[in-house]
Amino acid sequence: MLAVVPPPVTVRVPAKVNLHLACGDLREDGYHDLTTLFQALSLTDEVTVAVAEEPGVEVHGEGAAQVPAGPENLAWKAVRALAAHVGRDPDAPGVRVTINKGIPVAGGMAGGSADAAATLVGLAALWRLEIGRDELSTIAAELGSDVPFVLQGGTALGTGRGEQLVPVLARHTYHWVIALDREGLSTPTVFRELDRLRAEGNPPRIGAVEPVLEALASGDPRQLALLLGNDLQAAAVSLRPGLRRTLRAGVNAGALAGIVSGSGPTCAFLCTDADSAVRVAAELSGAGVCRTVRVAQGPVAGARVVTDDSAR
Numbered sequence: 001m002l003a004v005v006p007p008p009v010t011v012r013v014p015a016k017v018n019l020h021l022a023c024g025d026l027r028e029d030g031y032h033d034l035t036t037l038f039q040a041l042s043l044t045d046e047v048t049v050a051v052a053e054e055p056g057v058e059v060h061g062e063g064a065a066q067v068p069a070g071p072e073n074l075a076w077k078a079v080r081a082l083a084a085h086v087g088r089d090p091d092a093p094g095v096r097v098t099i100n101k102g103i104p105v106a107g108g109m110a111g112g113s114a115d116a117a118a119t120l121v122g123l124a125a126l127w128r129l130e131i132g133r134d135e136l137s138t139i140a141a142e143l144g145s146d147v148p149f150v151l152q153g154g155t156a157l158g159t160g161r162g163e164q165l166v167p168v169l170a171r172h173t174y175h176w177v178i179a180l181d182r183e184g185l186s187t188p189t190v191f192r193e194l195d196r197l198r199a200e201g202n203p204p205r206i207g208a209v210e211p212v213l214e215a216l217a218s219g220d221p222r223q224l225a226l227l228l229g230n231d232l233q234a235a236a237v238s239l240r241p242g243l244r245r246t247l248r249a250g251v252n253a254g255a256l257a258g259i260v261s262g263s264g265p266t267c268a269f270l271c272t273d274a275d276s277a278v279r280v281a282a283e284l285s286g287a288g289v290c291r292t293v294r295v296a297q298g299p300v301a302g303a304r305v306v307t308d309d310s311a312r
């Protein structure tokens, strides 16, 4: 009898921006305690998982050449972790992962984490697993601090390494312009630079998260813009001084405020509305301060299957 091969599954997964990222001191395990507000943005990767005789990962699209396609790719680590979790052989999972990048690589927007989250959701469908989101989220947290958030999407408060999440009500849609830099920044390097700046002096730390939660509840982008903050920004700017110019250019172009996204170097600009975002994007792309710009909205959903069943 012929075995029935399940059809491939495609998952769309968002990038994230941190509206607020308060970073504690270095812990003994090499991580930092964070209090952070994540928002999922409509800048997405698409990840397809398929049963394959030749297993592995392939990467296409935005910055694909910089992404490892071997076992060190976080999506492949997700394949191995889920296989082990459900009693399959992690060394012979028999699947191929195809990643189409839309999220900037090494940009501080959780691009690698997004691919891992999408792979978990895709495989759960491909292998028809009876597995809840909470169980997937536990595996996600072992893969990386941002993986649980991009799995969940929306807007959420993250604590611990950033992996402990509480959803936050954000009824409004916010309009963003995203400025992509020419080269990525390594997350551990940016955290180390913050430790160095703190050992040398006392760079200011951002305030409490509560006012940011109130601004989100109000739905007024002007109120939120005043409160955007990121402790990693000083470190990213110290490593990449040109970001100062990018941040200034976005505000000069009419954005309400600009912020380095996570560990950078991507900058995110909050705008009053969709029209304003299009105008800011046009002006910023002409200013010569970044490689390219994108318009995005948030919050959006987390990793979800988008395979078009009607096309089968």
Ligand code: C5P
Binding pocket: 030, 031, 032, 033, 034, 143, 144, 145, 146, 160, 161, 162, 187, 188, 191
């Ligand atoms: O968890 P993830 O593998 O994404 O983290 C990448 C790196 O970022 C860590 O190795 C660590 O250097 C740094 N990091 C940190 N504190 C966090 C999250 C990440 O220092 N809360």
